[in-house]
Amino acid sequence: MQNSRLKTLLARRSFLGQSAQGIGMFALASMLSDKTSAADSVKVPKWTGVLDKLHFQPKAKRVIFLCQAGGASHLETFDHKPKLAEMHGKPMPESFTKGQPIAQLQGKKLTCLGPQHPFIKHGESGNEIAAPFPHLGTVADELCIIRSLKTNAINHDPAHTFMNTGTTISGRPAMGAWLQYGLGAAADDLPGFVVLTSVGGGQNQPIASRQWHSGFLPSRFQGVHFHSKGDPVLYVTNPNGVSREQQRDVIDAVQELNSLRNEAIDDPEISTRISQYELAFKMQASVPELMDTSDETKETLDLYGTKGADGSFASNCLLARRLAERGVRFIQLYHRGWDHHGAIKNAVANTAKIVDQGAAALIKDLKRRDMLKDTLVIWAGEFGRTPMAQGSGRDHHIKGFSMWMAGGGIKGGTTYGATDELGYNAVENVVEVHDMHATMLRLLGIDHEQLNFRFQGRDFRLTDVHGHVLKEILA
């Protein structure tokens, strides 16, 4: 590699010598296209993951995780509880709540709050979805609704951390980082783990960047947050007064000089740096290109109900598809709008109006592009909400709530698991967050017990010491 590099340099030097204009090397590179820049002869193999070969035949190649942040009520979305309607206004039986962790309702009188929206059976499957989600109703036959999810943490921050990393202790890698580590990147000029965020419909609970952090894994596996305002990726825009060509000149010179340095001291870190500068320069073009949705048809934009990249959940769904097309492995959308402590009837309707169409459009759009078959779409919040009233709203609830999965290897048109008659405890086919992780990994071809990383003397994995694959929901 060094020899050929040297040859290239020498060849360029001799070219310089013959050139009447005394054109510089970097200028030579600039005369050629971006693709044949100075660093071309120093290719560093792209990270293809720690797994030599997958443990199972993969059903999905990528994941789009639609995080409904704040904790959407299962009782007004996917878990139909007629009995709770009958109990409306009556005291919540103590047998359900005694000795249970309770958040803001701690020490208060506990009264049942009936479901605030009717449920509708959809499609051939008859999957039941609450009325505020007419668009999701049209893709009901693609969804596997899980009504028996449980989690460990009752406050937003630790509950998100648990959902993303499998523990409430800070400093562990997020799901997307694990996938990068295990499977590597498929995208050439974009990061493999991308996070998009939107707000609306409820109070905006904070979200910490630890939710997409790589924890103890190398930091290149951490999620990259795409912003809808300012630079879409931090520092992706050239400094004021620097044109793209001039930026190329600067990078070319850096690459030339780093290559020279590498000739002298032969350090693989330099080769890596050269390739990372190349990727950075590519990202400076690919990121704006990704965010520019002007090449989408009006029909597509209408399907999502968006006019382009405006930071809304709908436009983030569209961007998720564009990212998926470009080989991004794990795409996570956060919609911060589900923390409905009060006025839950209107609040659920409002937030649903913001997210329903985009989520349904994503599934339809993936399907017609033949990408749903290998894209796993997951919808889940960090927890659900109490069957008990908190004024006109509901408090946080961790003992039973709902999520859904669709696409890559999932049996669509099914409902799995159940809570008790009041929607309090998951009682049938109980699903732990670790099980969801194990199932997700399985669909990607990974045995969750065999994707490990040694940290502080112990082999850690996403599912910690838990996790069972939900075989019944696999197609």
Added chain:
Amino acid sequence: MRTLIAFVLVSGGALSAADKIDFDRQIRPILSNNCYKCHGPDKNSRQADLRLDDKDAAFAKRDAATIVAGKPEASELIRRITSNDPDEKMPPADSKKKLTPEQIKLLTQWIREGAEWKSHWAFIKPERTAAPDVKHQDFVLNDVDKFILAKLKASGLTPSKQADRVTLIRRLSFDLLGLPPSIEEVQSFVDDKDPKAVEKLIDRLLKSPHFGERMAIYWLDVVRFADSNGYHSDEPRQIAPYRDYVISSFNSNKPYDQFVVEQLAGDLFPEASMEAKVASGFNMLLQTTSEGGAQAKEYLAKYSADRVRNTSSIFLGVTMGCAECHDHKFDPFTTRDFYRFAAFFADVKERGVGNPTPYPVMTDDRQAKIAEYDKELAQLRADLNKVTPELTAELQAWEKTVAEKVKSVAKLSPWHALGPFKAANFDAAFATDFGAEKEIDLKKQYKNQKWREAKQYVDGKPHAFNGDNTALYLFRNLQVDAATKLSLSLGSDDGIIVWVNGKKVLNKKVLRGVAPDQEKITVDLKAGDNQLLMKIANASGGAGFYFAASGVNLPNNVINALKVAPAKRNQQQKNVILAHFRGLSKTLAPTRDKIAKVDAARKQYVATVPKTLMTVAVKPRPIRVLPRGNWMDDSGELVEPGIPQFLGQLEVDGRANRMHLARWVVNADNPLTSRAFVNRLWKLFFGQGLAAPLDDLGAQGTQPTHPELMDYLATQFIDSGWDVKKMVRLLVTSGTYRQASLTTPSLREKDPYNSLYGRQSRFRLDAEIVRDNALALSGLLSNKIGGPSVKPYQPAGYWRHMNFPVRRWQASQGEDLYRRGLYTWWQRMFLHPSMLAFDAPSREECTVERPRSNTPQQALVLLNDPTYVEAARTLAARIHSEGGDSAATKLTWAYQHVLSRKPVAIELEVMTAVYKKHKSEYGKNSESAQQLLAVGAGKPTEGNSAELAAWTSVARVLLNLHETITRN
């Protein structure tokens, strides 16, 4: 599985006939990795009642003896690991563990050689080891080198030659200060013919106040220092004085044992100094929450576990955190040990939910300064209180002017207060009659509350009190000589109701803060006594009220005194009038102004006294063993503070406290503390620890590559009186440290990860130092040490996902934009993105080793972050003005300045080409040039814009070079 290169360690080594098997290095890791999960310390998951982590247990008599020394064929262990029967085979298939043939051979050979068993190396007190007797004139400079050389020789390798002087001074400057050397410093070091030149340089650097900053960068990661609380709303916290304590401790070369004790228990010293109290902020560095709905009990359990996990990692280099829910799987830490350790911290005053309280850092200097103010104020007040003939005359004249008005004023009794009464919500607080509204009886009891006199409520001033969803009643008597109308000016927080003689005269249900004149009403008073009742109902936050009667703006007691004829006034009444008049007197005005000024200055000074979190000890709360770590389960045993049982027992009368813990940590017999620290020091100067990982010296960690050297350093450190600078000096004056970092084919082949140290390491600078270097080269860097954390440029909106409250990053101004990276505001939820890109940790947990990644984000930061662009344009101006006349001389200067070396011809060629092309382009486009020269908050660079913009491009190239951000 493929393994990441950075984490591969040289394994236990292959079999060779000559070497006897080393249990610690070769056997224990096999047992620990493959067997301890079911045959280890955790009694609850132990299978077949077999333990392989404990000598007695492993050799215990059983039906089939597990290990028979010298007889592998009679040892059940060997039979089982070599069995072909799936029911017998160990480890079992479902464990997903498998022994390699090499490992089986090692185990067999070990038993054949007699199955020698040693306790885990790190749990035995380090021994004073003598350096091996090796010779190498050019290489061996101190004992460290002898250990290194012996091992290199045994592997058939030779050390590298010494690095050249330029490399050495750059290495030492970055390693010891985190800053680049200047051209002059490099030159004078290169020219220094003194054989002790290197030692001289090292001594100079160790004396620099920037040494403490450099060491703090590392220590702050270890202890998880941050400027915000961490969980949920991630509010700011005041803790910067702790950081400055760390810097000054390293600068003053505070013995490490003292440093440790001050942090763990500084507050417990008798008559603790302010410095020790600031140090004790260490116990408060953990993450805390104030999330609504969070349960205090749950979070107190989290904080408790956090302290065990992190404290054991920080000082001892062990993973006690693993014993929270079950006995440790690999090391002999039990769950009971975990909670006994937690009990040491049960006296720390803290809230389960809510922001921690900071305390002022009241140093002697500051105390003295405040005393000075107080003395001056006392003198001024004494002056004010003198009775002079002028004052008496002035008072009499004034009395005449108010006499008439006073007559018509109602005589007001002092206030009586009743309540507050708690209600379910604001509506109820406002509407409910808590008993006083029908009739007023100052003797009566209302729901255990009684009327009390409330003289503190002086008229004409807003008063504040507290209580969410509460109602407070205020009553007073108004006496007038004849029926009259009285104007009242009122204010309230929040709702207010007023009755006069039982008749409601005001009913205002509002939510507001209190201010004068919010309500103006006029009420009818009858001759004689009138009853005025006021109700203040508060929703949330502070409550309050304001009351003033009629046009005379005099306090109640002054009016009452004035109503008494001068001759009939008693001494108290006279004093009241005189005291009030001192506030009005013209002759006293200058004294009053002076008092106001000094008082304001005092207040302002007190406000500038920094506050910081400190440990305050209170009565210890009970600590129980939490079964499976479940905070809701109160069935576990109550425990008292204690050290891990297998490491001994504290000899304490009564309950042990943090001071006992601290003294045990730094006791010379503690096998872990010194090793953990020297191992980390070694990492700072050689790129990796002698034992990896740096936070697990336990069974799952790896045996040190140089066990004797590790123990040598550990005992040297203790024997030196825990002298940190002495240890640093020992390491960096060694021949091992001074070697060149270039690799050779033979080194690469035989020691790819440089664990034998046949050369120095090369690594990228830490995040903070990448920044410091660029700013130092540009000349922008501020050399101010300490103070509040600062906010350099950060992309707008980066904090948009934080809430309660919503926050915006407000960049600092002036010098504070150019402070060293370690002063950057450390927001745990959203760490500054430039820092994050270069692997700075969020400091939620103890971090002893940052990853060193190499990512496109780093390229984007160096290329486009305004910090680096501004540094480049400022550097460009220096290149232009200090670099001589021609492009070639300027470039040469720039290389010497940035990289401490001259450029080679081809480098000059590349750079000249950039310069020429961009000069020509910016010449045609001066607007772009101006834009580039104005990046950042500093004054735009002035001069020939095309020229300077072109040099800015050159400077950007320089600041982006791998060589610039690498320590060689």
